[in-house]
Amino acid sequence: MTPQDAWNAAYHQLELQLDRASFDTWLRSAVFLGYEAGIYLVGVPNGYARDMLQHRLYRNIRRVLSDVAGENCELRFEIYKGDVGEPEAPASDDMPLFKFMAQQPPAPAPEPKSLHQAVIPPQRPDLPESELNARYTIDRFIVNQSNSVVYEAALAVSDYPATVYNPFLIYGGVGLGKTHLLQSIAHRCAERGLKTVYIPSEVFTNDLIDAIRNRTTAMFRDKYRTVDVLLVDDIQFIAGKETTQEEFFHTFNALVNFNKQIVLASDRHPRELATLEDRLRSRFQGGLVADIQPPEYETRIAILQMWAQERGMELSSNVVDMIAHKAPNNVRELEGIFNQIAAQSRFSGGAVNFNNARETVERFRRPREHVQLDDIIQITADKHGLTIEELKGARRTGKINRARQIAMYIAREMTEYSLPQIGEAFGGRSHTTVLHGCNKINDELESDPILGNRIQKIMHSIRRGG
Structure with a gap:
């Protein structure tokens, strides 16, 4: 079998194995150019296809080709024009940074060690989306007069995406439910089979940086330009970041032009984001801009009663009233106080005592800035018989991973540090890793009083300084 025959056979097998959209987009126009030193040279029409095939689909193509040829095969994808013509110029609709990248010389292909043993190009996983919280569903969002709109x-956006309000931007203060609503929309759209991506704006920036550094521009575009619904939380953080704004502008236009839904959340109205580019500000205000207000007293009561019912707790009316009055500003603070009292209820094994509940609330509302992440890491490690290096390191044994998740949970409960800041303190982990760990511990606390008791003891030691 000649190399041309092997490629033709592999090509037809891949047409059957890959999904239609992937094959048509990236491989349909690929042609066999030649065979040199054990490497199959394949021509593709542009840099996007080359990047995608070299970095994302390489293993699949290599496996099929090796099976057909009866030996380990390597491939190199090159931009071609016509049959074997000169390299094609970058497409005119490139985003600015990708234009620059297209002008750079391609990364050298790996040198084969021998005819049958070559260096496999490094594989990069798909760009990650942020994890959705299973509790952030639309049926758990308490509606009142101030947030009914x-x-x-x-x-409406969930049921009729890109039809009624596009874009849809929610703004309001911290802890009022913006993330809850965005993730509710994401859940409903995903359940209907729509390709849905929810991310904080920092993930968009980080993905852009990764795409530039790793030359995975096709993956970047494939992730953000082929979705049905894109939801971006904390969009205010792209203000002042010129490159991120430039690329988001093109992503925004591409999605709207293809009638895809965009949902955004911000802590302020777009007109109050002073360092946001005018062209983005005008687009953000081109759909529906709706604010979300702090929950009224009656709403806070309803939220507390819902949480208590979900956990099978008995809260007297005076305890519920006391909690509602102590956390008038946002739902996040309300939830923090409720979780502390719920933990107390699990430890005592019965109903919540009013005096104990009041003490818990007062302790929760004390300033927490004096608690440092280093102290949390040190004391949690000590309590689990581990070193700081093990807790912050890359090892993922069951014992270490469990202690690490507990420490992350405590850090989120006892400090005002953000998820990215907590992740950085734990060896540079992503905010999604921190969120996953916190959610896992929070879910287990509902049915594991022993775990709750252990965490309370650790937190008590942290407050005492060791």
Whole structure:
């Protein structure tokens, strides 16, 4: 079998194995150019296809080709024009940074060690989306007079994406439910089979940086330009970041032009984001901009009663009233206080005592800035018989991973540090890793009083300084 025959046979097998969209987009126009020193040279029409095939689909193509040829095969994808013509110029609609990258010489192909043993190009996983919280569903969002408009709009966007409000931007203060609503929309759209991506804006920036550094521009575009619904939380953080704004502008236009839904959340109205480019500000205000207000007293009562019912707790009316009055500003603070009291209830094995609940609330509301992440890591490691290096390192044994998740959970409960800041303190882990760990511990606390008791003892030691 000649190399041409092997490629033809592999090509037809790949047409059957890959999904239609991937094959048509990236491999349909590929042609066999030649065979040199054990490497199959394959021509593709542009840099996007080359990047995708070299970095994302390489293993699949190599495996099929090796099976057909009866030996380990390597491939190199090159831009071609016509049959074997000169390299094609970058496409005119490239985003600015990708234009620059297209002008750079391609990364050298790996040198084969021998005819049958070559260096496999490093594989990079798909760009990750942020994890959705299973509790952030639309049926758990308590509706009141002040947030009924934003709630109804969220329902409409979920049921009729890119039809009624596009873009849809929610703004309001910290802990009022913006993330809850965005993830509710994401859940409903994903359940309907729509390709849905929810991310904080920092993930978009980080993915862009990775795409530039790793030359995975096709993956970047494939992730953000082929979705049905894109939801971006904390969009205010792209203000002042010129490159991120430039690339988001093109992503925004591409999605809207293809009638795809965009949902955004911000802590302020777009007109108040002073360092946001005018062209983005005008686009953000081109759909529906809705604010979300702090929950009224009656709403806070309803939220507390829902949480108590979900956990099978008995809260007297005076305890519920006391909690509602102590956390008037946002739902996040309300939830923090409730979780502390719920933990107390599990430890005592019965109903919540009013005096104990009041003490818990007062302790929760004390300033927490004096608690440092280093102290949490040190004391949690000590309590589990581990070193700081083990807790922050790359090892993932069951014992270490469990202690690490507990420490992350405690850090989120006892400090005001953000998820990225906590992740950085734990060896540079991503905010999604921190969120996953915190959610896992939080879920287990509902049915594991022993775990809750252990965490309370660790937190008590942290407050005492060791």
